[in-house]
Amino acid sequence: MRSVPDETATWLAIGLVAAVTLACRLAGPVVMSRIGPSPRIERFLQSLSISVIAALVASIVAQGGPREGAAVGVAALVMLATKSTVLALLAGMATAASWTILLSG
């Protein structure tokens, strides 16, 4: 049952999601341009950049489970040993794939 108002509401929603994501993309540097640079702010930003990715990984693993945890753990170890992102990704994928195949087959 698709009516004209439904279509309009969907387009409005698409516009809103796009506007929110664009605003978030632009907001960080705008906010920081109002805060003067200082060694402490610099350390804050440096720690922030590594923390946001670490928090993202931890959150995904926490929502996923041991399979995701094992894949990330293996990828991290391979990265540490080889300094190669490609090898780390391949090792992580192989771990997750073997986990799926072994536990579902």
Next chain:
Amino acid sequence: MVKRNLKHDHVEASRPVLTLEGTVRGVRRLAPLSLFVLPFGVAYGVAAVEAGLTPLQAVAMSALAFSGAAQFGVLDFWPGPIAFGSLIFVALAVSARLVVMGAALSPWVNRLSPPRRLAALFLLSDANFADTEPALRSGERDVGILLGGGLIFWVTWVMGTAVGAAGGAIIGDPAMFGIDVVMVCFFGAVVVGMVAGEPNWRATIPPVLAAIVVSVALVSVLPLGWNVIAGALVGGVVGAFRAG
């Protein structure tokens, strides 16, 4: 006098730029990784059409919003009537980490001209941030790699969505090939690379641990997305107030 000139040269040399050459380099840097986004784009296209968007709307959503997390997150609001207030809140929750990433890039981005600033940030996402931030920190000057990385991800994301929305079936289960863990493994590898690449690497451990503990502790307490922001901010504060 000579000393002053040298200092001046140094400042000029380290001034960030955004060039076409850098953008092309960004495309190349992330092209291999972006291929793994295709199945997720397809999955989004299928899910969006199932939820009640038209194929054109599904593709428009991917092209305009360009955020897998936000787009999947708001699909629950279809079919309508759409609760616009809640929709904005969900989109904001999963996109707020882009504010944090933008802030982390501000030392470079804010030294560009306003039009270039806009170009650099327009396609900011998890993947090109994770690729660009460590590169800039280790001496890269061209913020174009951020734009280029975003462009190639945008292309594969929109293409995947179009295939899925047009009725393309999902070929096999991405989990079977481990494709579903590629991005999280990439982010994990980036964290390791950032810690290992830091001369004073011990100083990076407390913020990282704080970020992990806080984001995991709050994962079921806060609405999805805010736990990542909370973890990142606590990690940032721990780093800012460390001794030295």
